[in-house]
Amino acid sequence: MKQPQSPSGTFITFEGIDGSGKSTQARLLADHLRDQGRDVVLTREPGGSPGAEEIRALVLQGDPDRWSAETEILLFTAARRDHLERTINPALAAGKIVICDRFADSTRMYQGLSRGDLRATVDQLHVLMIGREPDLTVLIDMDPDTGHARAKSRQTSEERFEDFGTDLQAQMRAGFLALATEFPERFRTIDGARAMETVAADVTRTVTDHLSSFG
Numbered sequence: 001m002k003q004p005q006s007p008s009g010t011f012i013t014f015e016g017i018d019g020s021g022k023s024t025q026a027r028l029l030a031d032h033l034r035d036q037g038r039d040v041v042l043t044r045e046p047g048g049s050p051g052a053e054e055i056r057a058l059v060l061q062g063d064p065d066r067w068s069a070e071t072e073i074l075l076f077t078a079a080r081r082d083h084l085e086r087t088i089n090p091a092l093a094a095g096k097i098v099i100c101d102r103f104a105d106s107t108r109m110y111q112g113l114s115r116g117d118l119r120a121t122v123d124q125l126h127v128l129m130i131g132r133e134p135d136l137t138v139l140i141d142m143d144p145d146t147g148h149a150r151a152k153s154r155q156t157s158e159e160r161f162e163d164f165g166t167d168l169q170a171q172m173r174a175g176f177l178a179l180a181t182e183f184p185e186r187f188r189t190i191d192g193a194r195a196m197e198t199v200a201a202d203v204t205r206t207v208t209d210h211l212s213s214f215g
Helices: 022-035 050-060 069-093 104-110 119-130 144-153 166-182 196-212
Strands: 010-015 040-044 097-101 136-141 187-191
Touching: 010 022, 010 069, 010 104, 010 196, 022 040, 022 097, 022 136, 022 196, 040 069, 050 069, 069 097, 069 104, 069 119, 104 119, 104 166, 136 166, 136 196, 144 166, 166 187, 187 196
Parallel strands: 010 097, 010 136, 040 097, 136 187
Antiparallel strands: none
16 A cells, blocks of 8 residues: 655655665665555656766766866756656656655755865756755765775776775865754764665664654
8 A cells, every 4th residue: 555645755865985885775775665655756867868868878887087167067967857856856747756866956056066166066067947845855874995895896898986085075075064064954874884674774763763754
């Protein structure tokens, strides 16, 4: 029996450095909520719609320096806009729970911080073209060296940011923790350096508390 859904749905994002386990935790949460009778859309960024997936291939494969920082921000914003129009907003309008592996906070970090002081540019584009923040953001916190080793062990063709090394990972971790302080109303930080099942239990408890607070 399906549980009652809010007409406006719920938008949950997962953030964290590469190798933190956030993608696995997003999938486990989606499976759990579906088992509870919830209507869930599991998606990712960059990507999540046909057009956005094409842009994903442009930015995550090939020479990491082939795009300027400004061009890269525009590409990610274009992908996010398409994702929002074609996947996220329709699902939320239908009262579904949308779980997204990365969203605007990743752009604030990876493009807005790592390639120059461009956070203001990222935020301006976000206000102009996106205009939406998650209802809840789960930050999976992870030691940078451990996260980098995990990310490199995947050996996929999408190594756009893993190739920047552990220094970037440390910078990104500090940046994500700063975002959690900047947006305390929607961020919940969970220690990812534990057994997957333990982390998943904390994630489930956090999300269940959030959902129950809205009926």
